[in-house]
Amino acid sequence: MKEKNCLIFGGSGQIGRHLIRKLTKNNYRVTVVTRNIHQKSYVIKTQANAGYIDIVEAKIFDENRIRKLFEKADICINLIGILYESKKGNTFDNIHSLFPSILAKLCKEYNIKNFIHLSALGINQATDSNYAKSKLEGEKNILNNFPLATILRPSIVYSVDDNFTTNFMTMLNRLPMFPLYYSGKTKFVPIHCSDLTEIIFNVISNNINSNIIECIGPETFSFKEILEKLLELIEKKRILIPLPFFVANLSAKFFQIFPKPLITQDQLRLLKYDNLPSGKYKTNFQINVPSTRYFLKEVEKYCYMWREGGQFSVKNYKTKIEQ
Numbered sequence: 001m002k003e004k005n006c007l008i009f010g011g012s013g014q015i016g017r018h019l020i021r022k023l024t025k026n027n028y029r030v031t032v033v034t035r036n037i038h039q040k041s042y043v044i045k046t047q048a049n050a051g052y053i054d055i056v057e058a059k060i061f062d063e064n065r066i067r068k069l070f071e072k073a074d075i076c077i078n079l080i081g082i083l084y085e086s087k088k089g090n091t092f093d094n095i096h097s098l099f100p101s102i103l104a105k106l107c108k109e110y111n112i113k114n115f116i117h118l119s120a121l122g123i124n125q126a127t128d129s130n131y132a133k134s135k136l137e138g139e140k141n142i143l144n145n146f147p148l149a150t151i152l153r154p155s156i157v158y159s160v161d162d163n164f165t166t167n168f169m170t171m172l173n174r175l176p177m178f179p180l181y182y183s184g185k186t187k188f189v190p191i192h193c194s195d196l197t198e199i200i201f202n203v204i205s206n207n208i209n210s211n212i213i214e215c216i217g218p219e220t221f222s223f224k225e226i227l228e229k230l231l232e233l234i235e236k237k238r239i240l241i242p243l244p245f246f247v248a249n250l251s252a253k254f255f256q257i258f259p260k261p262l263i264t265q266d267q268l269r270l271l272k273y274d275n276l277p278s279g280k281y282k283t284n285f286q287i288n289v290p291s292t293r294y295f296l297k298e299v300e301k302y303c304y305m306w307r308e309g310g311q312f313s314v315k316n317y318k319t320k321i322e323q
Contacts, residue, residue, distance in 0.1 A: 005029045005072050006204075009060060009103070010079030014161035015118070017047050018197040019077070024048035026201070031069060033058050060099055061089075063106075070110040075204055078103055078117045083131070083163075084256065084264045092134035100138040104145035114204055115149040117142055121189075121214055122275040123153070129270040143211065150203050152196075154215035155275050158295070159193035160302040169230050169306040171262075177239040181248050181263075184224025184240065187274040189216040192293035195284075202289045212281040217291045220276070229296055233303040 006023055010016050011032035020030055030053045032044050037057035044055050058065045060080065070076070078100055085091050100117055107115040119135050126132035142149045158165045172178060199215055202208065221229070224240060231238055243251070248268055256264040277283050284291065304311045 003027060003029055004074040004204075005031065006075045006077060007069055007073040008032050008077045008079065010081070010118075012044055013079060014159055014193050015157060015196060016079050017043070017161065018159070018193050019079070019200055020044070020047040020053065022197050022201050023204075024052040026205070028052075028075075028204075030054070031056060031073070033060070033066065033069065035059060061094075061102070063102060067106060070106050070112065073110070073112060075114040075116070076103060076107050076112050077200070078115075081118060081120070081135075083267065084261055085130075086259070092130050093137075096131075096134035097137040097141060101141035101145060104142040104149060107146045107149070112146075114207070115142070115146050116200060116203055117149060117151050119151050119153045119212075121153045121155045121216070121277070122270075122273055124278055124280075125273045126270050130266050131270055139212070147211075148209055149211070150209060151212045152199065152203075152215050153212060153281070154191055154196050155217065156188050156190040157193050157196055158190050158299070162193070164190075165230065165299050165303075168227065169234050169303060172227065172231055172236055172238055173234060173306045175238065177241055178227065179248065179251070180224055180227075180240050180242045181268060181271050182223075182245075183242040184222055184227065186223045186271050187220055187276055188223065188226065189220050189276060190226070190295055191215055191217040191291055192295075192298050195291040195293050199284045199287075199289045202287070208287060213287060214277045214281050214283045215291075216277055216283055216285070217293070217295065219295055221295065223271070226295075230299070230303070233296070233299055234306040235308070 006028050008016060008030060011020055012034055020032065023030055030048065032053065032055050034044065034055060034057060037055055045053060056069060080095060080099065082090055082095050104115060119139055123132035123135045139151050142151065156164055195217065196215055227240060249265060252263045252265045252268045255261040
């Protein structure tokens with residue numbers, strides 16, 4: 001097989017790290033773009049053997065700088081996204097709409113074979129969410145500039161490196177009670193990071209061009225069910241309290257003033273809508289890349305860090321003995 005070069009933006013996150021390992025093990029050369037090589041390179045360079053990975057420091061809006069990277073690339077993958085806006089230009093419009101448009105234009109200019117862009121599931125319905133609107137605008141910009149692009153819309157992505165299950169287990173471990181927004185009825189189909197990585201790899205290796213693919217796990221849970229399962233895993237009992245919207249909105253308005261908010265008003269609006277397949281596009285199951293990892297079984301592998309006694313907790317010890 002001819003060696004292919006993958007250009008990855010957002011390679012230091014949980015999805016990026018899993019993907020780098022998958023690609024390099026299959027003889028793909030990877031170039032990872034990072035804004036701060038001193039903070040990120042020590043993590044990125046450990047994901048592959050020497051000779052298979054290059055790390056380049058560049059500001060993502062420095063078009064002259066990143067343009068040069070497309071000269072040797074066969075595949076471009078954009079994993080960059082934000083959950084809340086902050087200063088220094090990290091706005092939804094900049095990150096989700098403008099930047100993908102730049103990448104799409106460069107992909108067309110340099111005849112890139114594959115451009116894969118990570119979007120989000122459930123954004124069509126969330127018309128009052130700035131996050132969702134920026135994601136939709138980004139998808140539109142990409143397909144206008146590079147119609148052969150493949151856009152992946154994953155549900156919540158989880159793993160030991162995530163900011164979802166780990167944050168919730170931390171809060172459930174510390175707080176005596178926890179708020180249920182919209183009574184905890186919002187539904188999700190969480191997908192494990194390794195399953196999402198497998199989808200991306202199959203899109204690349206099989207030259208799949210489906211425009212939009214909705215990436216989902218094998219199970220559907222409500223927000224309340226997810227919290228209950230996490231409580232079960234960390235062996236805690238907590239009071240889950242449904243919050244009236246005006247109280248939830250006030251709390252979100254307060255939390256969003258912090259550098260890393262627990263929830264923002266925009267995220268609260270997004271939570272109104274189920275995070276489920278739309279039925280308008282193919283899912284990963286329909287392109288023969290089914291998700292095989294189940295939520296409870298996967299989170300159980302690392303939940304001991306939030307139990308009393310950690311890896312030496314009684315339940316964890318019994319499980320090891322039984323094995």
